[in-house]
Amino acid sequence: MTPGQPATPPAPAPASERGHGHHRATPWPEARALAARAGASAAADRPPVRVPLGQALGRTLAEPLRALTDLPSFDSSAMDGWAVAGPGPWTVREESVLAGHSGAAALASGEAVRIATGARVPAGATAVVRTEHSRTGPVAGPVLLHPLREVVPGQDIRPRGQECRTGDELLPAGSLVGPAVLGLAAAAGYDEIAVPARPRVEVLVLGDELLTAGLPHEGLIRDALGPMLGPWLTALGAEVLATRRIGDDAEALYEAVTTSAAELVVTTGGTAAGPVDHVHRVLDKAGATLLVDGVKVRPGHPMLLARLDAGRHLVGLPGNPLAAVSGLLTLAAPLLAALTTRPSAPTPPSAPTPPSPPTAPAEIAPPSAPTAPGEIVPPSAPTAPAEIAPPSAPTAPGEPLAAPLRDGVQGHPHDTRLVPVVHRDGLVVPLHYNGPAMLRGIAAADAMAVVPPGGAEPGRRVELLALPWPTEPQAATATPVSPPAPAQGACFT
Numbered sequence: 082m083t084p085g086q087p088a089t090p091p092a093p094a095p096a097s098e099r100g101h102g103h104h105r106a107t108p109w110p111e112a113r114a115l116a117a118r119a120g121a122s123a124a125a126d127r128p129p130v131r132v133p134l135g136q137a138l139g140r141t142l143a144e145p146l147r148a149l150t151d152l153p154s155f156d157s158s159a160m161d162g163w164a165v166a167g168p169g170p171w172t173v174r175e176e177s178v179l180a181g182h183s184g185a186a187a188l189a190s191g192e193a194v195r196i197a198t199g200a201r202v203p204a205g206a207t208a209v210v211r212t213e214h215s216r217t218g219p220v221a222g223p224v225l226l227h228p229l230r231e232v233v234p235g236q237d238i239r240p241r242g243q244e245c246r247t248g249d250e251l252l253p254a255g256s257l258v259g260p261a262v263l264g265l266a267a268a269a270g271y272d273e274i275a276v277p278a279r280p281r282v283e284v285l286v287l288g289d290e291l292l293t294a295g296l297p298h299e300g301l302i303r304d305a306l307g308p309m310l311g312p313w314l315t316a317l318g319a320e321v322l323a324t325r326r327i328g329d330d331a332e333a334l335y336e337a338v339t340t341s342a343a344e345l346v347v348t349t350g351g352t353a354a355g356p357v358d359h360v361h362r363v364l365d366k367a368g369a370t371l372l373v374d375g376v377k378v379r380p381g382h383p384m385l386l387a388r389l390d391a392g393r394h395l396v397g398l399p400g401n402p403l404a405a406v407s408g409l410l411t412l413a414a415p416l417l418a419a420l421t422t423r424p425s426a427p428t429p430p431s432a433p434t435p436p437s438p439p440t441a442p443a444e445i446a447p448p449s450a451p452t453a454p455g456e457i458v459p460p461s462a463p464t465a466p467a468e469i470a471p472p473s474a475p476t477a478p479g480e481p482l483a484a485p486l487r488d489g490v491q492g493h494p495h496d497t498r499l500v501p502v503v504h505r506d507g508l509v510v511p512l513h514y515n516g517p518a519m520l521r522g523i524a525a526a527d528a529m530a531v532v533p534p535g536g537a538e539p540g541r542r543v544e545l546l547a548l549p550w551p552t553e554p555q556a557a558t559a560t561p562v563s564p565p566a567p568a569q570g571a572c573f574t
């Protein structure tokens with residue numbers, strides 16, 4: 082609300098009718114679970130979209146990635162050298178077989194032809210002999226190729242289908258698309274892949290006191306949430322349709338909420354009991370169902386989550402800026418994660434499929450002995466794709482982040498606290514300036530620590546909420562000691 086502005090808003094409904102008293106507040110873990118469930122139920126009816134590989138980074142696979150081809154798709158040379166047929170020495174053919182070329186004539190037993198790494202092995206070849214393991218001679222007369230060490234049938238030939246056969250599942254639905262997945266998808270023949278559509282989100286910034294430029298003056302303040310929420314929500318996987326300033330106009334808010342094309346409307350401010358805090362009444366009038374009406378968390382306890390209609394939700398963030406961040410992490414992030422991720426957690430690929438038998442016409446036995454260090458070592462313990470969180474998808478399924486606290490944090494007697502922290506030497510250090518109206522702490526933070534009711538002593542391992550952008554594991558700049566700092570644990574409201 083704007084100090085000094087004419088106050089002719091509609092009379093606020095009594096708190097009893099508005100139903101957002103503390104008695105209804107949801108415990109913080111439950112609120113997150115409810116938000117995730119709301120997202121998951123909305124996700125069920127959203128068809129995936131096919132996007133070019135270049136647009137899929139950081140998203141998740143909506144369908145299993147199945148090979149569209151055998152890999153390799155032909156018997157190919159693993160080394161620069163000679164394709165040979167039968168036992169040596171071999172008579173050397175004039176031409177060379179290069180990668181990307183096809184149609185080399187079949188080798189007869191006793192023949193050799195120069196071949197490049199990745200080139201298609203001619204029919205009839207029984208092995209590839211590396212350049213450095215062979216010599217040619219004599220200088221005059223027909224050139225012969227002599228092996229310098231034993232030649233094992235099939236050596237340095239990658240048989241067609243060694244990595245996968247057409248139709249093999251390379252990755253399950255729900256896998257995070259990182260750069261390596263893009264490479265695998267391209268190798269396996271994909272131009273586009275199916276991913277969950279980006280949830281459409283609209284941000285409605287409430288408050289007549291907000292300026293969009295210049296210095297604060299005469300009780301007016303800069304809007305800190307408009308510039309922050311769009312990029313933050315984008316980093317969480319949303320397509321932000323618009324950030325609109327609605328002021329403290331209940332009718333404009335009603336109009337915006339009921340006509341929005343967004344699947345998720347995010348409002349800021351107006352959640353509490355002030356004379357122009359319209360959010361509850363507007364939701365009432367719009368026939369929305371409150372799923373979460375207040376959360377036992379500091380800051381941010383007036384945050385709310387409502388279902389507007391089938392597949393559409395509203396997250397009401399409190400106006401205090403760090404309280405808004407708290408609402409974003411507690412309600413919007415799990416909801417968006419559920420909308421953008423398949424519910425089934427990806428499982429690591431099982432033991433690699435043994436190389437498929439070689440196929441005609443080459444009839445080349447698979448290598449019986451290691452060919453090169455990089456060639457034959459299959460991953461013995463593949464890492465689950467979900468354990469590697471790309472910057473844009475920190476809420477992907479996986480183990481929750483956690484770390485021990487360097488310093489104790491004063492707790493709220495009944496509510497969870499979310500406190501900005503930086504990583505330091507394997508510990509997390511709580512930052513000052515963590516009051517509900519402050520962004521100074523979170524702007525320097527690597528994560529938000531989840532401090533249980535009653536607080537946490539030094540050394541206590543606490544859950545961390547990741548921030549959806551790269552942070553420095555050992556941030557040297559965000560020093561938590563910048564005088565005159567208020568005690569880091571004391572600022573709840």
Ligand SMILES: Nc1nc2c(c(=O)[nH]1)N[C@H]1C(S)=C(S)[C@@H](COP(=O)(O)OP(=O)(O)OC[C@H]3O[C@@H](n4cnc5c(N)ncnc54)[C@H](O)[C@@H]3O)O[C@H]1N2
Nearest residue numbers: 082288303304305306307350351352353358399400401404
């Ligand atoms: N009687 C009570 N008053 C308040 C309670 C309460 O339980 N009883 N809760 C407090 C808490 S906690 C919070 S958080 C706020 C939430 O208030 P609203 O969501 O209604 O937000 P506003 O009143 O509109 O604004 C609160 C505060 O934040 C500033 N603000 C709002 N929007 C922005 C923005 N975009 N950028 C920067 N700052 C913003 C606004 O000027 C106010 O100072 O209510 C407490 N009150």
Ligand code: MOO
Nearest residue numbers: 380381382404517
């Ligand atoms: O939600 Mo509030 O931020 O605790 O002041």
